[in-house]
Amino acid sequence: xxxxxxxxxxxxxxxxxxxxxxxxxxxxxxxxxxxxxxxxxxxxxxxxxxxxxxxxxxxxxxxxxxxxxxxxxxxxxxxxxxxxxxxxxxxxxxxxxxxxxxxxxxxxxxxxxxxxxxxxxxxxxxxxxxxxxxxxxxxxxxxxxxxxxxxxxxxxxxxxxxxxxxxxxxxxxxxxxxxxxxxxxxxxxxxxxxxxx
DNA sequence: AGCACGATGCTCT
DNA sequence: GAGCATCGTGCTT
Numbered sequence: 001x002x003x004x005x006x007x008x009x010x011x012x013x014x015x016x017x018x019x020x021x022x023x024x025x026x027x028x029x030x031x032x033x034x035x036x037x038x039x040x041x042x043x044x045x046x047x048x049x050x051x052x053x054x055x056x057x058x059x060x061x062x063x064x065x066x067x068x069x070x071x072x073x074x075x076x077x078x079x080x081x082x083x084x085x086x087x088x089x090x091x092x093x094x095x096x097x098x099x100x101x102x103x104x105x106x107x108x109x110x111x112x113x114x115x116x117x118x119x120x121x122x123x124x125x126x127x128x129x130x131x132x133x134x135x136x137x138x139x140x141x142x143x144x145x146x147x148x149x150x151x152x153x154x155x156x157x158x159x160x161x162x163x164x165x166x167x168x169x170x171x172x173x174x175x176x177x178x179x180x181x182x183x184x185x186x187x188x189x190x191x192x193x194x195x196x197x
Numbered sequence: 198a199g200c201a202c203g204a205t206g207c208t209c210t
Numbered sequence: 211g212a213g214c215a216t217c218g219t220g221c222t223t
Contacts, residue, residue, distance in 0.1 A: 043215070052215070062208055079216045080205025086215090099215060125216050135207095169215050 004150035007143045010070035014089040018044040018098040019184050021087070023157040026103055028131040029148035035112055035131055037103030037121065038154055041185035043167045045086070046096045052170045052177040055095035065139045066095040073149060075128075075138040082125030083134050087142060087151065101168070102185070103127050157186050 005024065010017055019042075027036045045053040045066075054063040054076070065074040066088055074086040074097045086097035102122045105112040112121065112130045121127045128134070133149065140147035164181040 045215075054215075057209080060209070076215090077207055078214055080207080080214090082205095082216050084215065101215090119218090123216070167215070172213085173215095 002152045004143050004145060005071075005153060007069070007071040010087060010089050010142070011091060012089065014044040014046045014096040014098055015182065017087065017089045018042040018182070019162065021098055021100065021151065022162060022184055022186050023154045025106070025152040025154040026100065026127075026131070027107075027150050027152055028133065029145075030111075030132045033108055033111060035105075035108035036152075037105045037107075037112070037127070037131075039100055039102070039151075040104050041100075041102035041122070041183070043099040043101060043184070044089075044096070044182040045099060045167075046090075046182070047094060050177055052167055052173045052180075053095065059095070063095065066097050068092060068139065071141065071143040073137050073140040073142055073147075075133060075135055075140075077135060079125070083128040084124045085128050085133050085137075099124060100127065101183075103130075105130070161186050163187055 021039045021042045024039050025036050026039055048055045055066055059067050062076060065072060068088060069092040070089050072088045074088050076084055086099045088097050090096045101124045105121060116130045121130045137149055140149055142150050163185050165183045166179045166181055167183045170178050
């Protein structure tokens with residue numbers, strides 16, 4: 001069983017971290033049970049200049065965690081029902097984070113599926129619900145095991161297996177931020193054909 | 198298999 | 211009081 005990724009992993013450019021999270025293992029201890037999934041999709045949100053980033057209007061109570069030290073969780077609520085999990089990146093004082101958008105369950109799969117009512121975990125709100133992640137974990141340290149939430153090294157993903165594209169859901173964000181390819185994913189194993197997601 | 202739309206509540210202006 | 215870094219349902223092809 002391996003250890004949480006060190007803080008220096010997160011203290012790097014956000015694009016590097018978001019790319020590096022692919023293939024890593026997101027671990028959650030819920031009711032004493034270990035649940036885990038391989039990260040298959042992430043996005044980068046980088047600084048106040050990035051008009052797609054929550055920090056675009058400066059520091060607020062909501063986005064404060066992004067201004068904190070790297071390697072902590074930034075968890076926020078949106079659309080009335082959904083919690084989003086981000087890993088804070090870069091140096092303290094610079095607001096940036098990598099949004100974890102999707103996992104492929106590998107440990108505690110039955111519990112995860114049960115929590116999801118048999119539905120998939122592709123999508124940031126879905127994976128948060130599957131792993132019992134909510135606002136109480138905002139600011140949690142991902143570099144220790146105390147909070148019951150951390151990320152471990154996994155199987156490296158080669159560059160040719162990584163697909164990039166524009167970030168999802170930024171309907172009202174101006175260009176170039178709307179289309180900049182800061183989304184990273186490893187396509188599901190069943191990629192072609194009809195029974196994907 | 199794809200699109201449209203309503204739900205739902207918290208945060209910021 | 212508006213605007214969401216979304217999801218699930220229900221209706222259309």
